[in-house]
Amino acid sequence: MVLRIVVKEMVKGDLPFLLDLWHMREVMRYADEFPRLRGWSKSDDIEYAWGRYQVMRGELGKEYTQLVLRLDDDTPIGESFFACLEEGYTFGKWSKPEGIVSVMGDIKLLPQYWGQGLGTAGMRQVVRYVFTATICELFVVPPNRKNPAAYRVYEKAGFKLFTGMRSWRNHQIMEMSKEMYRESYGD
Numbered sequence: 001m002v003l004r005i006v007v008k009e010m011v012k013g014d015l016p017f018l019l020d021l022w023h024m025r026e027v028m029r030y031a032d033e034f035p036r037l038r039g040w041s042k043s044d045d046i047e048y049a050w051g052r053y054q055v056m057r058g059e060l061g062k063e064y065t066q067l068v069l070r071l072d073d074d075t076p077i078g079e080s081f082f083a084c085l086e087e088g089y090t091f092g093k094w095s096k097p098e099g100i101v102s103v104m105g106d107i108k109l110l111p112q113y114w115g116q117g118l119g120t121a122g123m124r125q126v127v128r129y130v131f132t133a134t135i136c137e138l139f140v141v142p143p144n145r146k147n148p149a150a151y152r153v154y155e156k157a158g159f160k161l162f163t164g165m166r167s168w169r170n171h172q173i174m175e176m177s178k179e180m181y182r183e184s185y186g187d
Contacts, residue, residue, distance in 0.1 A: 003071055005118055007080070007125040010053070010066040015046045017068070017076045026111050030144035030170075060084060062134045063103055069122040077118065078109035080126040082139070091142065093164050094173040102138040103130060107153065114149065123157040124185075131181045138178070142171040158184040 010018070021027055043049045056064055063084035068076050082105030089096040096102050107123050130139050141159055143150040151174075155161075158181065159174035181187070 003113075003116065003118060005077075005122045005125060006070045006072065006074075007067050007122065007129055008070065010068050010079075012046070012050045014068045014076060015049055018066075018079055019044060019046070019049070021079060021108060021110065024111070027108050030147040030150065031106070031108065063101065063136060065129075065134075067126060067129065069107070069109065069118075069125075077113045078107060078122060080107040080122065081105055082126075082130060082136075084136075085140075091140075091171075091173055094140075094162050097138065100137045101135050102140060103134070103136045104140050104142065105130070106141055106143075106150075119149070119153040120156040123153050127157055127176060127181060128185060128187065131178055131185075132187065136178070139176045139181075141174050143174060144170050145172050146170060 043052070053066060060083065063082070065082060067080045067082075069078040069080065070076050082103040085096045085102045085104055087096065087098065089102075091104075105126065107119060107126060109119050109122070113119075127139060130136050139159075140162075141154050143154055145151075151161075151172075154174045157176075159176045160180070162173040162175055176184075
């Protein structure tokens with residue numbers, strides 16, 4: 001049976017799943033919240049987290065979105081979050097290009113879904129969402145250099161490694177421009 005991924009924006013009822021996912025050591029082993037853009041994921045208070053997300057989403061628009069990855073039967077299996085980077089933002093030696101709307105994001109899956117191509121399939125849908133539902137021109141991801149599986153997912157989804165630095169806090173930067181997206185995805 002081929003599993004298919006569906007990507008949808010978070011609803012309040014997704015928060016227990018997300019909080020459980022973020023408390024799994026094996027899922028979060030290489031994760032950091034760079035650049036602390038989410039601002040509510042460390043809270044175990046569902047009402048606070050939902051309220052904070054609504055405020056941030058209202059202020060920042062579609063360029064600040066929490067997505068949930070689901071199977072066809074609506075089973076949640078992972079998440080992806082992205083947020084707009086401010087002018088002047090830096091990540092080690094990487095600098096956000098001036099005047100270019102850029103978001104930083106990532107993807108996480110439940111361990112039982114690793115190694116099945118679902119991370120790549122999910123990330124491709126996230127990329128499509130970012131470049132079709134937002135005004136983003138550059139999507140960046142910060143894989144941990146000790147997590148080759150994440151690097152492969154991003155590479156298979158079309159991201160290219162920024163070679164101007166080895167790593168910053170063990171994280172590298174991979175980029176995909178809207179032009180790269182159009183060439184690779186045919187949209």
